[in-house]
Amino acid sequence: MYFRKQIFFMKRIVFLAIQLIAITVWSQTNTEVFLFDLQKEGNSFVLNNQRNVSNNEGYDNQPSFFDENTLLFAGTRNGQTDIAAYTIKTNTIRWVNSTPEGSEYSPTKIPDANKISSIRLDKDGKQLLYAYDYKTGKSKALFEDLKIGYHTWYDENIVVSSVLEDGGLSLVVSNLKDNTNKTIQKKTGRSLHKIPNSNLISYISKENENWEIKSLDPLTGVTKKITNTFPNVEDMCWLADGTIIMGKGNSIFKFKPKEDQFWNIFHSFTDKEIGNITRITTNATSTMLALVSDASPEHIVQKQLDAYNKRDIEEFLAAYSKNVKVYDFPEQLQYEGLDKMRTSYAGFFKNTPNLHCEIKNRIVFGNKVIDEELVTVNGSQFSVIAIYEVSNGKISKVTFIR
Missing domain, CATH: 2.120.10.30 (TolB, C-terminal domain)
Structure with a gap:
């Protein structure tokens, strides 16, 4: 999922950002x-x-x-x-x-x-x-x-x-x-x-x-x-x-x-x-x-999608690793880390009651899940390709093609 602040200001559509919470028990993964x-x-x-x-x-x-x-x-x-x-x-x-x-x-x-x-x-x-x-x-x-x-x-x-x-x-x-x-x-x-x-x-x-x-x-x-x-x-x-x-x-x-x-x-x-x-x-x-x-990588990605559609901030962020990196295709880094993303998503979920993401197509290849997504924000829709990479039970990298 993905939104852009430019679209938020121009079309009142919010550019989807990603944040995470790392759930750690003695620095171990969720198994x-x-x-x-x-x-x-x-x-x-x-x-x-x-x-x-x-x-x-x-x-x-x-x-x-x-x-x-x-x-x-x-x-x-x-x-x-x-x-x-x-x-x-x-x-x-x-x-x-x-x-x-x-x-x-x-x-x-x-x-x-x-x-x-x-x-x-x-x-x-x-x-x-x-x-x-x-x-x-x-x-x-x-x-x-x-x-x-x-x-x-x-x-x-x-x-x-x-x-x-x-x-x-x-x-x-x-x-x-x-x-x-x-x-x-x-x-x-x-x-x-x-x-x-x-x-x-x-x-x-x-x-x-x-x-x-x-x-x-x-x-x-x-x-x-x-x-x-x-x-x-x-x-x-x-x-x-x-x-x-x-x-x-x-x-x-x-x-x-x-x-x-x-x-x-x-x-x-x-x-x-x-x-x-x-x-x-x-x-x-x-x-x-x-x-x-x-x-499985598909299960992890689907779990964060379900949380996104429920606008459940804690459940959504829990799917991501502590040092998740988010890119625009091919390798333009948008952001990395936790604090900025939590602030962005808390307000976005709270203020967007009709937020919804629909998966049009999905490909699973090894630890990568490639989704064609149709996102609805405040009555407007846009499409995006999201490539999720999963490591140690968490999404560690996302690359967007728009």
Whole structure:
């Protein structure tokens, strides 16, 4: 959408300007957790029964299965993230903890215990791995000297984690029984998983230009390469049959070691809710799959259009990134940033009761949405082409052709 002050003065038509509000939770994007039923049909898998289980404004991320009826994730509540437990049968969420002094991330079930481990980032910058009682939410720090970023459990005593040190992540094996920590490798990623039907943990190695999925025996420290990741993707999980899946854009790719030579399409999404997939996980029996996604570019653009037509200033601006740039075609910058645009749009929405934008044609190409728009302002109409570019779940650039 688009208006010009010149037209406002000449024809009482207002040139549409764009403003934004960046909704941030610990400088993270607005993401959602989706859950699917996963069914095997012959040699392929089918995803059914899609549902948005977080359905919440803000950062909802890092899902993991507590059991066959409970999905854990880090969910936004009251301006911070807490541990959310989604009950699948009843479609309800229970908040496991309430920690005013910090936020929790990467909730994970502790083996053979009714407890959850989670990384807590306190407001003073302190970051430690804690254990939480699943029923009461009471917590206790597990390691006082490790700044753990991501983790998984080998058994009830051994934790494999990605530790923040020297400006990156290092793979560390920690034993709660004898209070030891052993660094296995530097330059690793965040995705750590128990490999099905084995006593091994998988991790992402970033030592080389092409990232690799490797296995680790936490007891001996022996590592072996399994395969290269899907290019520039580090989030993965395992299906029960030993297949690796990774998300890229709005597609999921699969690779089965010892059988496949190349990554193949597992599933591609066409609906407007699924955009850029960042996290992915399955339950132990691979009958359910959970993933994290930004909304699709088309969904984000449509949301701001709906807010525009309702003249809802907060909802409209929330679709845009903090440093959005607005251009006249091809590269003439009109403006950048928040303050000027909020002032312009608040008055424009308030004083234009018959404001309306109709989409005549729309093309979606990757992260770009190209709209042919017919805008009505105070009884007059004008046409414009708007090219929206979406990054990290927000509109980051708009170019107008008039």
